[in-house]
Amino acid sequence: MTVDSATGAETWIRRYYQLCGAKDIDGAMEFWAPDGKLTFANFEPVIGRDAIHETLAQIVHNWIKETHSLHHFWLLADDLVAFEMDVAFDRHDGRHVVVPGAAVCRIDDRRFLEQRIYVDMTPVFAPSDAAASATA
Numbered sequence: 001m002t003v004d005s006a007t008g009a010e011t012w013i014r015r016y017y018q019l020c021g022a023k024d025i026d027g028a029m030e031f032w033a034p035d036g037k038l039t040f041a042n043f044e045p046v047i048g049r050d051a052i053h054e055t056l057a058q059i060v061h062n063w064i065k066e067t068h069s070l071h072h073f074w075l076l077a078d079d080l081v082a083f084e085m086d087v088a089f090d091r092h093d094g095r096h097v098v099v100p101g102a103a104v105c106r107i108d109d110r111r112f113l114e115q116r117i118y119v120d121m122t123p124v125f126a127p128s129d130a131a132a133s134a135t136a
Helices: 006-021 025-029 051-063 128-135
Strands: 031-039 064-079 080-090 096-108 111-119
Touching: 006 025, 006 064, 006 080, 006 096, 025 051, 031 051
Parallel strands: 031 111
Antiparallel strands: 064 080, 080 096, 096 111
16 A cells, blocks of 8 residues: 555545545546445445446435545554544535444555445435434
8 A cells, every 4th residue: 555654544535535525526536446345334335436436426416515524543454444434414405414434445556445434324314304303
């Protein structure tokens, strides 16, 4: 991995999530290996840059804005990074929902080989009444 420290990995990963939050999926794909694997929440794993692009491009239209607050980075091995995050969503119905999560990533040559994102998206997709209680 050319991201040679927890600080380097953190900076690199923060940039990736800024692109995702800006819905710049084309830019975010530069961070993925051609045969990368994304496992997001309890969705089926997605393999390959094209499939990951399609999945992310479809999902980001479910909200107006998302913001990732990343914290507690750990460089576990030369190619393995873990971190925690809070993800804030501004929904189309005006609700603001924040969900906690974590991710484990395998990285090689500044490309994601694999990302496993653990987050409960239930409040994000919940009907308006249920989302209101998740923000309290």
